[in-house]
Amino acid sequence: MRENKTVSNVVIRRLPRYYRYLTDLLADGKTRISSKELSRKMHVTASQIRQDFNCFGGFGQQGYGYNVEYLRDSIAEILGIKNGRTMIIIGVGNLGRAVSGYSAFEKRGFKTTGLFDINETIVGKEINGLTVMHESCIDAFVRENKTDIAVLAIPHTGAQEMADKLVSAGIKGIWNFSHAELNVPQSVALENVHLSDSLMTLSCKTERLK
């Protein structure tokens, strides 16, 4: 695949949606699709689809349409989910539990391998087949078990300190659900999920309908 290494974050952020649609198309038995047909389904222009795919070498001849399976697998490879990803969850409250038990993640190749909490009443409990470990064990666990992603499902307080700890243990990807705006080195990927921001945006949209 001829790939442009400087692909923008905007394009990267659109890839998961393509992946979702192509997975559904495959499940429906569809083997080939034109950019025009995909465009109609996804409500984006065919030219944007072609431009996005060209960032990664184009994924095959457009005249004949795309091979759905090849296209889906190629995008899975770019997303880094083709061979599976391991993740640990820090903070086993309701949110941590929701993430650890979310079948949609496992279906996409993300496997939760460790649960950590600081609360002694939770440590030792079995949740979704894993025994919750104390946060003091994170470093040793990460050094012994290949871990791609750490999910931060803890409150604002202590989030930066925990991020520093994860980075020094060798974690390369942090999925941050805390409200903290974290500082991590450029060698570490960070993705924030600010649920409160999303909820406030919705509130604002409903307000503006009036």
Add this chain to the structure above:
Amino acid sequence: MRENKTVSNVVIRRLPRYYRYLTDLLADGKTRISSKELSRKMHVTASQIRQDFNCFGGFGQQGYGYNVEYLRDSIAEILGIKNGRTMIIIGVGNLGRAVSGYSAFEKRGFKTTGLFDINETIVGKEINGLTVMHESCIDAFVRENKTDIAVLAIPHTGAQEMADKLVSAGIKGIWNFSHAELNVPQSVALENVHLSDSLMTLSCKTERLK
């Protein structure tokens, strides 16, 4: 407040972050702040801050800096959270429970007033002080109790049908955690949280660090 009714979604999506920072500043006892100082804290340019605020009439004299409390309250008003918002949660699995028990939402004025599920083993249980009701009661509940927002924490299957039901009951805002891409009338605000997309984006970012 002189407000431009055609403010773009991009600006609206930035408001919650301003709100968060201003709330923290207030908690730290800060009463006035210049766009320059806010810019340094938030890592956005002072000119973008001024442009964003000008969409809503400017929020006061820049020479003297902004009054933090007035600015925060004005943004809260635009976000529609000044007088509180009520929300119901459809689907009381781990995710629904996490949303209903998330203190950060309550702190921002969002109050969960009803929990609904279709699973008979969950209906009737008390969770975070509310008794879970059967989904068949949603329509009656919404008609009798002012409800601003419905949180869709159910799987893909049945999500569109549920959205249609919520719209016909009079709900004006849907916070969609299901993977379904929903169709709702223009008179209803929709905000999607595609957690899998966010996780795949993170995976892609870590892949590209290599």
